[in-house]
Amino acid sequence: MDLTAINPILLLASLMVAATPILLAAIGELVVERSGVLNLGVEGMMITGAVCGFIVAVNTGSPWLGFIGAAIGGAILSLVFGLLTQLLLSNQVATGLALTLFGLGLSALMGQGYIGIKAPSFPDWHIPLLGDIPVIGPIIFQHDPMVYVGLIIVGATWTFLKYARAGLILRAVGENHEAAHALGYHVIRVRLLAIMFGGACAGLGGAYLSLVRVPQWTEGMTAGAGWIALAIVVFASWRPGRLLIGAYLFGGVTVLQLNLQAAGVSVPVEYLSMSPYLATIAVLVIMRAGRAPGSLGQSFHASR
């Protein structure tokens, strides 16, 4: 055992990177669920975003365009879910699961010609002045730009939900869609926009894997990250601030268990791997399910 081999600065820095894809996917899903829609297709939208982003980035040579392509790809796929559940009133759970399976297959098909190709590089930013601060600099201010984009999206979402009028409407639709409808708000439109935002964020999260973390395209590369994002939303009890903590917890455990192993610590990795899920269950028990948005998962039709 040699714990000195673990450099805490590098550990915390890689924690921020490891948490970014699930953070992006989770913040999108949080907005979707706050509008009263349960979209279990996060995994499918992530992987579609991963392949769309990769294809665009390889063909244009620009990772930034790749991320934009990923967001559009994810949003288009989520729109399929939106049309089915909001206009055709299909069951949200079943449609979401189907969306995951569809996304996995679609991405494999789209990525056929892109296996083994390298993505254009996406260099880290070394933020001047801030990046030079000892300890804090390397941990927080020397990452690739998408880490900060993720944090900005979380901050913006928090502000939007808490202070903006539109955010209040979105929450009203999620808590009680009948009442929101009676007040004259367009429930379906709000929900479709939320679903598309969720798809775009999931796409960004997937593209972060294929363009920055791995960085290349392989089938099934999200490997369950979408499900972790769903767990984080519940863990965070639908609040953006706690979502950030949740994402760092899940990301941190992944990095920590690898570090402990490499340092030769004989903690059974199974315990570390299951710990975030145990925490999710514990949070659910303590917080009670009553915190969920009132209309979560229910179909809405104006005739009722």
Next chain:
Amino acid sequence: MTMKTILAGATLALGMATGAFADGHQTKVGFVYVGPVGDGGWTYEHDQGRLAVEEHFGDAVETVFVESVPEGPDAERVMTQMALGGADLIFTTSFGYMDQTINIAAKFPDVKFEHATGYKQADNVSVYSARFYEGRAVQGHIAGHMTESNIIGYIASFPIPEVIRGINAAYIHAREVNPDVEFKIIWAYTWFDPAKEAEAATVLIEQGADVILQHTDSTAPQAAAQAAGNVVTFGQASDMAEFGPFPRVSSIIDNWAPYYIARTQAVIDGTWESTNTWDGIGPGMVGIGEITDAVPAEVKASAEAMVEALRTGEYHAFTGPINKQDGSAWLADGEVADDGTLAGMNFYVEGLTGDIPQ
């Protein structure tokens, strides 16, 4: 007679009927893959073997495959479906399909099964594997020479004999040329998870490793090493030549095609028997990818001499004196390991630190 047994009987009869039907016409060969065919590693090479079978036999043989089949009860469903679909020969290409293959083989006595890297045989179940550890020995030799930090990172998959053999073979030959070498081992508990593999490689690099060996199937660790800039890697299962000449300096290539063709021929001829095949560099089941110029010429020459000695059988990758991790003697001077011990290897050799997870 319950409904269940009636159904099972009917299923069995149907399986036999379709099996008999296929005999007169086309031979159908099924493949069960643990990852996607596009993984660029393990499953990719099995699929190359499948394509070689198609090319060799043309219309006489039809092949089917199912990819990304989880190692668990789901695999039984896939195998059952293949057998019911008229497959005459089914290759199950991952260690974790072992018990499932035995179970399904018992239900379909007329279908031949071939299980890769396992050790359970039956009348209609053969096992086959490659002596990857011979390639690992060559990797260890090069790695021991190439490392400057004397720390070699190893991304292991599951604690099974095949993986432990690889770690031991690599370590023995790295230490032989570099007594100060140290192995840091991460158990990823997956065969294929690019994000996790990239993460593991990054962690190893952060902890000082400048050579990464992998026993997982994706090319993600290669990309991580490339990003780090000064880290050496080796292709796993497939050549991964796109990452050459640096970081990827050599590779272990699995070549299943000759075996798959031979076994399919045996089924067509009716001469198929349950066998236990374990071939290495000699018969060509294990190939060593080109050693690039990033490796110094004398190291390349000694590595190639080692490949040649392994090919001819003049040298065995596990030749004594070798002690076990606890210091007890395993192989005396000049003694070579027997296949039985190798097949069930569950211990580290002397010098490796840490415990094998149980």
